[in-house]
Amino acid sequence: MTEEIIIAGFGGQGVLSMGKILAYSGIMQDQEVSWMPSYGPEMRGGTANVTVIISDERVSSPILTRFDTGIILNQQSMDKFEGSVKPGGVLLYDPNGITRHPERTDIDVYQIEGARLSAEMGNTKIFNMVILGAYMKVKPIVLLENVIKGLKKSLPERYHTLIPLNEDAIRLGMKNVVRKTA
Amino acid sequence: MGELKLMKGNEALAEAAIRAGADAYFGYPITPQSEVIEYLMSEKPYERTGMVVLQAESEVAAINMIYGAAGAGKRVITSSSSPGISLKQEGISYISGAELPCVYANVVRGGPGLGTIQPSQADYFQSVKGGGHGDYKQIVLAPASVQEMSDFVKLGFELAFKYRIAVLILSDGVIGQMMEKVELFDQMPRLTDEEIYEKFPWATTGKKKGTERRIITSLDLDSHKMEEHNHHLQRKYKTIMENEVRSEAIHCDDAEYIFVAYGSSARIAQKAVDMARAKGIKAGLIRLITLFPFPEKQLQAFCKQGVKGFLAVEMSAGQMVEDVRLSVAGCAKVQHYGRFGGIIHSPEEVLRAMEQQIIGG
Structure with a gap:
């Protein structure tokens, strides 16, 4: 099994940290991982993206x-990456701010209203965890227990009290993801 | 098994420096390797092992701090990215002339000049052909993973002290910035001043009564002595060429077409090999781990095996390809492919280049 993922959106949406949590979760279940960010001037206020690979092999x-x-979280990223999803692959996106919805019919398109749901939860910082939950529902590659293990390992102790909130956000994402293609 | 962590290449290098028992890191920040000094400053190794971390006023100052501390037998490391490494070249030449051990890393970005902050491999010539003046060589290790960013610090110090030579870890923005799983090696002790005095008869640790003065210099105005010193250096480089070549052959046993690459380009080419094999093309990859010494014999062996062509893949306009041509001496077709100036080639582009320039060309 090899899963090759692009997560793309605005800087500040938690794109890079969501990728990091995914990668850490992969390690927790004894898989090989890589996390390659876009870095440089484009990150300041502009778009941010990260390529995450989780695999049973090197x-x-x-x-x-x-x-x-492809996990796509703004219009610029939709323009840039819709065409990069392999035929038969998955495109998961948040419709917030999207003016042109995905048009491809050779891939599975899913929608998650992460911005709305996290705002309703009263904490937009957990936006990326709602998205992560949606992804985990669509592609059950990393298990929730390993995500939690990964969070415990990667977060400083003083933030561990926030783990239940993150878990709630993941579950909310899992529950609310909607398939858009037939 | 050592401790498993998810780390950036730059962070793994920094942590490895602490664990390898380094006495000091002297450096100056520059993208894409600033995480090295950031990590060291936040880890406070001066509390963990007593290791000094110092942000110098410039790259030139940092390399001369390395020169001084290495002369005293200390285990020292610095790092920078391309423009900063250019500034360090005078010091590297002096360190090479004075035969001092040190490890330094270049997390290469696109050039020339200030260039760009994106990844590149265009510092190959500078690394293996001598970026500073004089007939000197340095051992050049090319990590292709975060794991190797850690492992090669330990290996680098071993080689640096074994041969009294500068060891360059030639990385790039991809390897420095990406995160992967890394198994950290256990903490090694720093040497005490007494141990340094006993182990290194050349180290300037302070003249003791009744002992010879120890002198560190790269200067000798007697040309005959300087020629002899140069002969000595050349003999040392020859020993290194005979004993320290490292490379990794992937799917090469039955290969007709071989990608030659190092660092991040080797990872990209490895994917191109998988894609080629899926199409029925017998492709393989020789990943160069040491760039000096260059794996000449390993490449020559492929000629006897009947390989039909080599594609040198590097993020440059064609530098390493020259050494590939010299090694195989016309036995098979050799071509170069690479994007540069901060653009990274994709596995698809690399495979297409093999199909068009070697197989179909």
């Missing part, structure tokens, strides 16, 4: 142009 190229899954 990861070859951390640099990819085609992905099994």
Whole structure:
């Protein structure tokens, strides 16, 4: 099994940290992982993206142009990455701020209203965890227990009180993801 | 098994420096390797092991601090990215002339000049052909993973002290910035001043009564002595060429077409090998781990095996390809492919280049 993912959105949405949590979860279930961010001036206020690979085998190229899954969180990223999802792959997106919805019919398109749901929970910082939950429902590659283990390992102790909130957000994402293609 | 962590390449290098028992890191921040000094400053190794971490006023100051501390037999490391490494070249030449051990890392970005902060491999010539002046060589290790960013610090110090030579870890923005699983090696002790005095008869640790003065210099105005010193250096480099070549062959046993690459390009080419094999093309990859010494014999062996062509893949306009050509001496077709100036080639582009320039060309 090899899962090649692009997560793309605005800087500040938690794109990079969501990728990091995914990668950590992969390690918790004894898989090989890589996390390759876009870095540089484009991150300041502009778009941010990260390529995450989770695999049972040694990861070859951390640099990819085609992905099994695209998690797309703004219009610029939709324009840039809709075409990069492999045929038969998954495109998961948040409709907030999207003016042109995905048009491809050779992939599975899913929608999650992460911005709305996290605002309703009263904490927009957990937006990325709602998205992560949606992804975990669509592609059950990393298990919730391993995500929690990964959070415990990667977060400083003083933030561990926030783990239940993150878990709630993941479950909310799992419950609310909607399939858009037939 | 050592401790498992998810780390950036730059962070793994920094942590490895602490664990390898380094006495000091002297450096100056520059993208894409600033995480090295950031990590060291936040880890406070001066509390963990007594290791000094110092932000110098410039790259030139940092490399001369390395020169001084290495002369005293200390285990010292610095790092920078391309423009900063250019500034350090005078010091590297002096360190090479004075035969001092040190490890330094170049997390390469696109050039020339200030260039860009995105990844590149265009510092190959500078690394293996001598970026500073004089007939010197340094051992060049090319990590292709975060794991190797850690492992090569330990290996680098071993080689640096074994041969009294500068060891360069030639990385790039991809390896420095990406995160992967890394198994950290256990903490090694720093040497005491007494141990340094006993182990290194050349180290300037302060003249003791009744002992010879120890002198560190790269200067000798007697040309005959300087020629002899150069002969000595060349003999040392030859020993290194005979004993320290490292490379990894992937799917090469039955290969007709071989990608030659190092660092992040080797990872990209490895994916291209998988894609080629899926299409029925017998492709393999020779990943260069040491760039000096260059794996000449390993490449020559492929000629006897009947390989039809080599594609050198590097994020440059074609530098390592020259050493590939010299090694295989016309036995098979050799071509170069690479994007540069901060653009990273994709596995698809690399495979297409093999199909068009070697197989179909």
